[in-house]
Amino acid sequence: DIQMTQSPSSLSASVGDRVTITCRASQSIGTFLNWYQQRPGKPPNLLIYGASVLQSGVPSRFSGSGFGTDFTLTISSLQPEDFATYYCQQCYSALALTFGGGTTVDIK
């Protein structure tokens, strides 16, 4: 199975900061990588698929990049509603869409 490792597991940031979250796959997955945001008490919300394709309705301050084993989710200017936990998910193996362990972004 493909393992997904996110770093850091948590970070503290301020409104307006640029935030970067990393996800690493245990084997090359091309661009088969999704990102989700989960606010407390809510279900996850799809942000990005295909490593860099923004889901409809997602603000443009979110962006994704990467190929192979290393991927990045960037929030260009952190907003109050962005304090949440972020998960990556590989979709290279369509039969096993495994998630990373999550990165929690909280207020500094």
Next chain:
Amino acid sequence: QVQLQESGPGLVKPSETLSLTCTVSGGSSSSYSWSWIRQPPGKGLELIGYIYNSGGTKYNPSLKSRVTISVDTSKNQFSLKVSSVTAADTAVYYCARVMMTTVKTDGYYSYYYMDVWGKGTTVTVSS
């Protein structure tokens, strides 16, 4: 647009079977693939499995022997059963639609993702 709602008992006794249903509104359960995901308290997301619109299923290997996912198109619902539950099965259970989009860049690539989620239902395993 498609909306999903989980339902089922919030408390299940150890060794019994957990049964949940996800009701689909705003769309047909026969038109898409569907999944179940769970999240233990304070932990991350775990994919339980999914059922394709063709009827085929795929389960997380760690749960495979205890899990069954099925669809009832007449009721526009799909369901989850987890047998022989223990306290480790205590979690928020989510149902979600699995979508596939094909993107053309230097070739054609088909990406799978969960784009519509239910609000989740908490299941506690306790005697």
